[in-house]
Amino acid sequence: MESNVLCSLIILMFKLPVEKKVVLCSLHxxxxxxxxxxxxxFQCDDKALPDSPEWKKTLLETPLHKALSTMRNTGNIL
Known part of the structure; x- marks a missing residue:
């Protein structure tokens, strides 16, 4: 198998519901x-967010479409 540089990185942008801050999430x-x-x-103006272990765990252990759906349904992202 070979890696494909064009498909090995996904960058998502979403907004936090309460603070209305934008978060960039990079999946490698x-x-x-x-x-x-x-x-x-994660990259955000809020320095506490990038160390969010529950977000990292969800994204590392769950397929992306399910992880984003869960995060949205629980009110973590818009």
């Missing part, structure tokens, strides 16, 4: 044999 798919990301990172 470094292992071509897995369908889940191998690394997740």
């Amino acid at each position: 798919y470094c292992d071509a044999s897995r369908s889940l990301p191998t690394r997740v990172s």
Whole structure:
């Protein structure tokens, strides 16, 4: 298997409901044999958010479409 640089990184932008801050989420798919990301990172003006372990765990262990649906249904993102 070979990795494809164009498909090994997904960047998402979403908004927090209460603070109305924008968050950039980078999903790195470094292992071509897995369908889940191998690394997740966040960028935001709020310095506490990027260390959010529950968000990282959800995105690393759940398929992306299900993880985003869960995060939206629980009110974590808009």
